[in-house]
Amino acid sequence: MQLTRRRDAASDEAFTEFAASSQARLRRTAYLLCGDWDRAADHVQEGLVRLYVRWPRLVRDGSELAYARKAVVSAFLDASRRRSSTEVPREDDPTVGSGEDVAAAVTDRAALLSALADLPERQRACVVLRYFEDLDVRATAAALGCTEGTVKSQTSRALSSLRSTLETERSLTW
Amino acid sequence: MVNELRELLRETAAHPPEGGVEVAEVLAGGRARVRRRSATVAGAGAAAAVAGVVAVTALVAGPGDGDAARVAGDPGSDNRPVGPVLTLADARPATPGDQLREVAALANDDLDRANGTYLVGATPDGLLVEREGPRGLANDSLVTLVDPATGGRDVLPGGRQQVEDLLAADEDRLVFRGQRAQGDELAAVVYDRADRSWSTVRWDLPAEVAYAADVHDGRLHVGVDTGGEIQRFDLWSLSLTDGDDVRDEGEVVGDFTVGPEGTAWTGTHNEPNDSLTVVDPDGDRRTFDPRSGDRCNQLGMARVGEVVALSQYCGRTGDVRDDRVQVLTDTGEPVVTIQDDGIELAGASDDGVLVTAYGPGERAGTYFYELDSARLWRIGGDVGRFGSGWSGQRPGAWFSWSTAVNGGRGATQHVGDWVG
Structure with missing residues (x-):
């Protein structure tokens, strides 16, 4: 029979190394999904725990990062379902000042976060995975557990909404 | 256009505050979850195993939430139980000798300090299986067959x-499930x-064995991860004598039982x-809606004869949980729903359904729903933190329950049968 990798000290060490090296990137992705750094850390933690459960198999397949990304997105979507359907994450970026005299770039970032927060979660995830993680449609569909057609349609709707919101409210033209 | 969006996304996420994720916490959480999943392999889904012996001896943390996130349902949905409903307040105390006969008892005074000795099941010919351990660096156990009638002990060679x-x-x-079987490999x-004599058989499976x-x-028979999260599994069967004989049964299941009555499974687990679906031994197959509440997460299952018991978490009102054990026939007729705060299905025997109620509170303990009389009985007090329970169909429909001792640091395990 084929030998399979066991969960042992070496495996845990490899996982620890992967978690340490990937968490910053995953946290940024999670932040764009939820708009809050603390919650982003929670989603990454949950995603990495899910990753740990499947780690021996993933290492064999070489699919650690893809699964980690998928697990973080799933953790975000699960948490979103738990939250009130009327509650939309809109917390301010703590690295951004407030007030009328903030720099335009900072305002753009705040506007983007706000516009992202207005999107349904799956549309938001499509945008983040496609244009922040630079995943293609197939990889995005795999991460979200949906069809490529769904990714295309959700992304299209999301871009349309973002364009409308940002152009209207913030005079951004992209 | 999207290039500007890419740039804006990167700028927005470019300056995280200090802190983030503690990898040590992740590791601890991951290990704990692996342990829970491993325990689940012999847990609720296996409660009505064919030989009448399924054992769970574990640190009890109370009934699982079943992830309330998946409790969806539209606002107009009906979450009420169907058929008769009992609560723990309806239970009457069972009297030893009248309703209950204790076959054996085994106490572990201080499980906080060290692992103990447990009665983990029974054979059809009336012997109890005792496991001492696991202990020590090798994490191994000593197995003994005990005859409760004579007190005779056969320490296995x-x-x-x-x-x-x-x-x-x-x-x-x-x-027995073999140790350290993780990932896609399973050993018995x-x-x-x-x-x-002892032997070990190992199977290499296409995916991780996830449940039951x-x-x-x-x-x-095992549930193999379908690649999703933890709601559905592929049902596979594995020969106990040939590690290369693994078979995809071609069914996607939630919780399931396989036994002489045939095979039964729910559509989902944890949602x-x-x-x-019930498949009789002659192949007759039927699928029906058990009419569980629309917002009840399906958590566990047991079957005995023509009765199926389902364990569910149906939400929370304030601090009060809506936990249910739904009992129905294998054709879908409602028998009873036991509904209360902090209860879960512990097993089923020829005579009824075993329910554990977790504390604190006076109602914590073990309960037995007697099928013949349609009554709910309380058979034991607070199970404490260390529960060790199993149920079986033979001999004499023995089942096991625990009561806390030594201020909750230990537990006494009881084995008995229902004499009604």
Whole structure:
């Protein structure tokens, strides 16, 4: 029979190394999904725990990062379902000042976060995975557990909404 | 256009505050979850195993939430139980001798300090399977067959074995889950009662074994991860004598039982369920809606004879949980729903359904729903933190429950049968 990798000290060490090296990137992705750094850390933690459960198999397949990304997105979507359907994450970026005299770039970032927060979660995830993680449609569909057609349609709707919101409210033209 | 969006996304996420994720916490959380999943392999889904022996001896943390996130349902949905409903307040105390006969008892005074000795199941010929451990660096256990009628003890030859939960016990063999079987590999340690010898069989599966195990007709049935999260599994069966004999049964299941009554499974696990499929031994198959509440997460299952019991978490009102044990026939007729705060299905025997109620509170303990009288009985007090329970169909419908001792640091395990 084929030998399979066991969960042992070496495996845990490899996982620890992967978690340490990937968490910053995953946290940024999670932040764009939820708009809050603390919650982003929670989603990454949950995603990495899910990753740990499947780690021996993933290492064999070489699919650690893809699964980690998928697990973080799933953790975000699960948490979103738990939250009130009327509650939309809109917390301010703590690295951004407030007030009328903030720099335009900072305002753009705040506007983007706000516009992202207005999107349904799956549309938001499509945008983040496609244009922040630079995943293609197939990889995005795999991460979200949906069809490529769904990714295309959700992304299209999301871009349309973002364009409308940002152009209207913030005079951004992209 | 999207290039500007890419740039804006990167700028927005470019300056995280200090802190983030503690990898040590992730590691601890991951290990804990692996342990829970491993325990689940011999847990609720296996509660009605064919040989009448399914054991769970574990640190009890109370009934699982079943992730309330998946409790969806539209606002107009009906979450009410169907058929008669009982609560723990309806229970009357069972009297030893009148309703209940204790066959054996075994106390572990201080499980906080060290692992103990447990009665993990029974054979059809009336012997109890006792496991001491696992202990020590090798994490191994000593297995003994005990005759409760005479007190005779047969320490199995071969010394200590690296075994986990007892999956099945019949006239021919004892089947334990092997230790350190993780990922896509599963191992069983089998004791041949005629040869008085141990052997190990390993199977390499296409994906991780995720949930539940039942033994029937010389094959171990397991749920294999379908690649999603933890709501559905592919049902596979594995030969107990040939590690290369693995078979995809071609069914996607939630919770399941496999036994002489046939096979039964729910449509989902850990989310609302509207499907129960029953396949009789002659192949007759039927699927129906068990009419569980629309917002009840399906968590566990047991079956005995023509009765199916489902364990569910149906939400929370304030601090009060809506936990249910729904009992119905295998054709979909409602029998009863036991509904209360902090209860879960512990098993089923020929005579009824075993329910554990977790504390604190006076109502914490073990309860038995007697099918013949349609009454709910309280058979034991607070189970404490260390629960060790199993149920079976033979001999005499023995089942096991625990009561806390030594201020909750230990537990006494009881084995008894229902005399009604």
